[in-house]
Amino acid sequence: MNEVASTMQHVSTNIDPDIDPDREGIEIRDLYKIFGPDAKRHIAAVKAGMGKDELNSKYSHVLGLQNINLSMPGGKITVIMGLSGSGKSTLIRHINGLIEPTVGEVIYDGDDVCKMSPIELRSFRRLKTAMVFQRFALLPHRTVLENTRYGLDIQGIAHSKSEPMAQHWIERVGLKGYERHYPAQLSGGMQQRVGLARALANDADILLMDEAFSALDPLIRMDMQAILLELQEELHKTIVFITHDLDEALRLGDKIAILRDGALEQVGTGQDIVLGPANEYIASFVRDVNRGRVVQAATIARPREEGEELPSLSVPGQMVLEKVARKMTKADTTVAHVVGRKGKSLGIVDLSTLLGSLVTPATAED
Amino acid sequence: MATTCWGLPEALCAFPAIDTTTMREMRRTIDTGFRGLVREWSDVIDAATAPLQSFLNVLEHSFVDAPWVVVLLVLLAVVWAASRSWKTVLGAALAMFAIGWVGLWEDTMVTLAMVTVCTVFAVALGLPVGIFAARSDRVQSIVNPVLDVMQTMPSFVYLIPVVVIFGIGKVPGMIAVVIYAVPPMIRLTSLGIRLVDREVTEAADAFGSSARQKLWNVQLPLALPTIMTGVNQTIMMSLAMVVVASMVGVGGLGRNVLQAINNQFFTIGFLNGFALVAIAIIFDRTSQAFGKRLQKHREAGHE
Ligand SMILES: Nc1ncnc2c1ncn2[C@@H]1O[C@H](COP(=O)(O)OP(=O)(O)OP(=O)(O)O)[C@@H](O)[C@H]1O
Ligand SMILES: [Mg+2]
Numbered sequence: 001m002n003e004v005a006s007t008m009q010h011v012s013t014n015i016d017p018d019i020d021p022d023r024e025g026i027e028i029r030d031l032y033k034i035f036g037p038d039a040k041r042h043i044a045a046v047k048a049g050m051g052k053d054e055l056n057s058k059y060s061h062v063l064g065l066q067n068i069n070l071s072m073p074g075g076k077i078t079v080i081m082g083l084s085g086s087g088k089s090t091l092i093r094h095i096n097g098l099i100e101p102t103v104g105e106v107i108y109d110g111d112d113v114c115k116m117s118p119i120e121l122r123s124f125r126r127l128k129t130a131m132v133f134q135r136f137a138l139l140p141h142r143t144v145l146e147n148t149r150y151g152l153d154i155q156g157i158a159h160s161k162s163e164p165m166a167q168h169w170i171e172r173v174g175l176k177g178y179e180r181h182y183p184a185q186l187s188g189g190m191q192q193r194v195g196l197a198r199a200l201a202n203d204a205d206i207l208l209m210d211e212a213f214s215a216l217d218p219l220i221r222m223d224m225q226a227i228l229l230e231l232q233e234e235l236h237k238t239i240v241f242i243t244h245d246l247d248e249a250l251r252l253g254d255k256i257a258i259l260r261d262g263a264l265e266q267v268g269t270g271q272d273i274v275l276g277p278a279n280e281y282i283a284s285f286v287r288d289v290n291r292g293r294v295v296q297a298a299t300i301a302r303p304r305e306e307g308e309e310l311p312s313l314s315v316p317g318q319m320v321l322e323k324v325a326r327k328m329t330k331a332d333t334t335v336a337h338v339v340g341r342k343g344k345s346l347g348i349v350d351l352s353t354l355l356g357s358l359v360t361p362a363t364a365e366d
Numbered sequence: 367m368a369t370t371c372w373g374l375p376e377a378l379c380a381f382p383a384i385d386t387t388t389m390r391e392m393r394r395t396i397d398t399g400f401r402g403l404v405r406e407w408s409d410v411i412d413a414a415t416a417p418l419q420s421f422l423n424v425l426e427h428s429f430v431d432a433p434w435v436v437v438l439l440v441l442l443a444v445v446w447a448a449s450r451s452w453k454t455v456l457g458a459a460l461a462m463f464a465i466g467w468v469g470l471w472e473d474t475m476v477t478l479a480m481v482t483v484c485t486v487f488a489v490a491l492g493l494p495v496g497i498f499a500a501r502s503d504r505v506q507s508i509v510n511p512v513l514d515v516m517q518t519m520p521s522f523v524y525l526i527p528v529v530v531i532f533g534i535g536k537v538p539g540m541i542a543v544v545i546y547a548v549p550p551m552i553r554l555t556s557l558g559i560r561l562v563d564r565e566v567t568e569a570a571d572a573f574g575s576s577a578r579q580k581l582w583n584v585q586l587p588l589a590l591p592t593i594m595t596g597v598n599q600t601i602m603m604s605l606a607m608v609v610v611a612s613m614v615g616v617g618g619l620g621r622n623v624l625q626a627i628n629n630q631f632f633t634i635g636f637l638n639g640f641a642l643v644a645i646a647i648i649f650d651r652t653s654q655a656f657g658k659r660l661q662k663h664r665e666a667g668h669e
Binding site: 096098122123124125126127129130131133134135137138139140141150151153154155182184202208 | 566
């Protein structure tokens with residue numbers, strides 16, 4: 001166990017090498033949001049450490065977000081996670097200006113979204129962002145095709161141009177043949193595919209997804225996650241994804257931010273969070289997670305001992321342990337060579353270390 | 367006297383009213399003042415009501431003068447277009463035949479023209495006011511009490527100021543009807559827009575809709591069923607008020623009913639009453655069926 005913990009220390013987040021040069025990231029700086037008629041007046045008190053409950057009972061203002069500093073890398077999926085009421089929706093709505101902060105900045109491409117005029121904001125929303133909603137938010141009186149081209153209609157694009165685009169995305173999300181159906185005639189999963197197609201048809205760099213899959217049942221939800229990952233593989237959008245489900249966060253998130261009572265508790269990769277929870281609260285969150293799907297081979301690789309033979313099986317450094325184990329079983333071996341990005345050797349993984357790292361610390365103690 | 371007053375002093379027994387001379391003076395001053403004011407403004411009032419008058423005349427003539435077959439076919443076509451139900455069309459046809467049979471065709475046409483015009487005006491007036499009220503809580507808080515007063519006021523009372531200002535005739539009657547019929551339109555438009563799913567309006571914002579795009583693409587279409595209920599109520603209230611407005615000179619079925627009441631003509635009263643009920647049912651069925659049809663796409667299941 002100790003071995004695992006110590007190796008973990010020097011394998012830090014691997015976001016940086018992947019940053020997409022074509023996509024701008026989103027930078028949130030010193031953001032505070034207080035709900036109430038006199039929000040600005042209470043900022044000082046909150047900065048001095050007044051909590052959500054105290055603010056509510058003393059001044060009957062609601063503390064939405066406090067001291068948020070978060071950078072969301074371009075071309076990556078950033079997941080914001082937290083329980084109900086932790087401020088996730090409030091945070092994501094700052095990115096497209098649906099909510100104005102009490103103080104703070106949201107920087108995209110050098111501009112502060114919060115300082116945009118209504119007209120600038122409108123064109124920012126039309127061209128740079130698209131949003132997917134928890135309860136789909138489709139227009140019931142419009143067909144699938146008409147719903148999908150909604151964002152393009154708003155931009156004033158002629159139907160002759162927007163319909164082929166909408167058609168393309170309808171096919172990409174697997175709804176070919178349903179173009180003329182109304183939302184009420186579709187299942188929840190299919191409706192959310194329309195929601196996704198509508199957002200993608202906009203061809204915006206930023207995709208905001210507020211609990212987009214939370215209303216779907218588990219199997220459909222896995223499907224949708226797979227569709228999203230598959231699309232992201234080629235689209236490289238800057239996605240902000242909200243969920244209250246840790247498994248979903250770990251599956252989708254290149255970077256995960258955990259919110260609690262409006263404050264960020266921890267930010268990092270899924271692996272960072274699972275292996276090094278910042279506090280007891282997060283530890284209790286991640287206790288029961290399936291580590292095999294999170295921890296990567298590079299994390300537990302040990303240096304090759306002198307004279308040790310190079311294993312015939314080699315696996316990439318970011319491969320998760322579950323997959324490594326599967327490969328080992330298939331190849332009928334107990335050791336694998338871990339190889340980094342440019343073919344650099346990162347060390348050796350053997351089955352016993354691997355098994356050890358799959359067991360959670362809590363269970364190890366009993 | 368003292369016995370009928372249970373031994374109470376005079377002032378507590380007979381209500382201490384203003385004495386008749388003062389009252390007469392007061393009445394005279396107010397009435398002449400008001401009349402003078404109206405007379406002074408009569409040009410403006412006439413100019414304002416003239417287009418209404420001619421519009422109403424044209425419509426009434428086209429209803430009355432057109433051959434009954436044409437009117438009937440147009441009417442049935444409208445009923446069919448709105449309701450898409452043969453049953454409703456058949457019912458309307460039977461009712462109209464019965465009305466024509468008992469010799470009330472012309473009066474019915476007059477009433478129909480009046481109700482049509484009044485409904486159009488009430489909707490045209492109520493819709494924008496309702497939209498404003500939906501957009502701003504301030505406007506809503508001003509409009510609401512006014513509507514409350516309007517809706518509690520007995521329909522007769524509307525006739526008083528209208529008659530004083532505009533005199534007797536079709537146009538004053540129409541104005542009274544429109545004012546009487548507009549509140550449900552305003553209320554239900556505002557309510558309908560306010561009840562639109564917040565997430566959907568948020569989606570409209572998130573995709574960068576302008577206020578106008580949001581109104582036309584999202585708010586009005588989604589509020590339409592509620593707005594149609596408003597239209598339906600407005601039609602019904604117009605019809606009711608057109609009958610009352612016969613007291614200030616509006617013709618048609620209402621006047622017959624009024625005469626029947628004054629002279630105790632049982633048969634005429636009954637037949638005219640029947641004609642009014644028949645029209646009311648046709649209007650109601652048709653507009654409700656239209657409202658339902660608009661919501662068809664909301665039903666689940668494959669077509
Ligand atoms: N308009 C508002 N006025 C007052 N308080 C608000 C408003 N919007 C949100 N809040 C409060 O801010 C806090 C965060 O709300 P938010 O909707 O962002 O939570 P969430 O994490 O999205 O929760 P959920 O998982 O339930 O969607 C809550 O305590 C909520 O009551
Ligand atoms: Mg939320």
